[in-house]
Amino acid sequence: MGSSEKSKTTNRYKFLDKAQLAAKQSVITLAAIGVAELIVTIFTGSITLTADGLDSLADAMISFIVWFGITMTKKPRSSAFPFGYRKVEVLAAFTAAIIIVVLGSLITYRAVVALFNHVNVHYPELTMITLLAAGGISLHRAFVIRKVAIESNLISLKLDAKNSIKDSTASFVGFASVLIGTYTSFKFMDAIGGMIIAGYIFLMAYTAIRESTLVLIDSVNNPQITDKIHELIFSRFKIKTKEVFLRPVGSEFNAEIHVILPDDTRLDETSRIMKSIAAIVKNEIGLARVIVVPEPEQY
Numbered sequence: 001m002g003s004s005e006k007s008k009t010t011n012r013y014k015f016l017d018k019a020q021l022a023a024k025q026s027v028i029t030l031a032a033i034g035v036a037e038l039i040v041t042i043f044t045g046s047i048t049l050t051a052d053g054l055d056s057l058a059d060a061m062i063s064f065i066v067w068f069g070i071t072m073t074k075k076p077r078s079s080a081f082p083f084g085y086r087k088v089e090v091l092a093a094f095t096a097a098i099i100i101v102v103l104g105s106l107i108t109y110r111a112v113v114a115l116f117n118h119v120n121v122h123y124p125e126l127t128m129i130t131l132l133a134a135g136g137i138s139l140h141r142a143f144v145i146r147k148v149a150i151e152s153n154l155i156s157l158k159l160d161a162k163n164s165i166k167d168s169t170a171s172f173v174g175f176a177s178v179l180i181g182t183y184t185s186f187k188f189m190d191a192i193g194g195m196i197i198a199g200y201i202f203l204m205a206y207t208a209i210r211e212s213t214l215v216l217i218d219s220v221n222n223p224q225i226t227d228k229i230h231e232l233i234f235s236r237f238k239i240k241t242k243e244v245f246l247r248p249v250g251s252e253f254n255a256e257i258h259v260i261l262p263d264d265t266r267l268d269e270t271s272r273i274m275k276s277i278a279a280i281v282k283n284e285i286g287l288a289r290v291i292v293v294p295e296p297e298q299y
Contacts (some may be wrong), residue, residue, distance in 0.1 A: 008137060008299070016073060019151075019157050020067060021072045023063050026066075027060050030063055032053075034053045034056030037050075037058075037131075038054070040126060041053060043126070045121060047191035047193070049132070049178075051111065051197045052197060055107070056101060056134065061099060066096065066160045069088050069091070069093070071155065072139075094212040096208065096211040097205045099201070100205040107201065108194075111194030114190065115188055115192070120187070121190055130180050131171045138164050139164075145160055163204060173196050175251065225250030233257070233281065242258040254291070257293065259294060261297070278291070
C-alpha cells in the first residue's frame with residue numbers, strides 16, 4: 001500500500017471516528033429531549049408536546065441505528081464480505097426510515113382522536129417553553145452533525161442530520177400551534193400541531209426510503225463521476241473509454257472501466273497501462289475499487 005493510499009485510509013477512519021462520536025452524542029441528546037418532553041406532557045396533556053416527545057425518542061433510536069451502521073462500516077473486509085461492510089450504513093438508513101413511518105402513523109392517530117375529542121392544555125406556558133428549548137437544542141445538534149456528515153459523506157449520518165433539523169422545525173411548529181391554541185379561539189390547534197409534526201415525519205421517511213433503496217439495489221445516477229473518468233483517462237493516456245459501470249458501496253463507488261486499446265498493443269504494455277489507469281482513477285476520483293477492462297479497437 002502506497003503512502004497516498006495509507007493517508008486516504010487514515011483520513012477515512014478519522015472521519016468515521018468523528019461520525020461515530022456525533023451519532024452517539026445525538027442518541028444521548030435526543031433521548032434526553034424526548035424523555036423531558038414526555039415528563040412535561042404528564043402535567044400539560046398537550047398532544048403536540050406528546051408528538052414531539054415521541055418524535056425525539058424515535059429520532060434517538062434512529063441515531064442509534066446510524067451509530068451501529070457506522071460501527072459496522074469501520075470493520076475490515078472478510079471472506080464472507082469481500083467488499084467490506086459499507087452498505088450496512090445504507091441498510092441502517094432504510095431501517096430507520098421504516099421506524100419513522102410507524103411513528104408517524106401513531107402520532108397521526110393520536111392527533112385525529114384529539115381533534116374530535118378536544119382536551120385543554122394545562123400550563124400552556126410550560127409547554128411552549130419546553131418546545132422552544134427542545135427546538136433550540138435539536139437545531140444546534142443538527143448543524144454539528146451536518147458538518148460531520150458532509151466530511152464523512154455517510155448517507156445514514158446525512159439522514160440523521162436532516163432528521164435533527166426536522167425535529168427542531170417540528171418543535172418550533174408545535175410551539176406556534178400551542179401559542180395560537182392558547183391565546184385565540186382555535187383550541188383545536190394543539191391537535192393540528194401534532195398532525196403537522198406527523199407530516200414532517202412522513203416526508204422525511206419518504207426521502208430516506210427513496211435514497212437508501214436506490215443505493216441498495218445498485219441504482220446509479222451520477223454522470224459527473226462518469227464524465228470525470230472519461231476526461232481523466234483521455235487527458236492522461238490519450239485513450240478512449242468505451243463504458244464505465246459504477247456500483248455504490250455505501251458512501252463510495254466501485255468502478256468497472258472498459259477502455260479501447262490499439263490492436264497491436266503488447267500484453268506487457270497492456271498490463272502496465274491497466275494498472276496505471278486503475279491507480280490514477282482510484283486516487284484522483286476517490287473510488288473504493290477500480291477494475292479496468294481492455295478492449296480492442298475492432299470489437
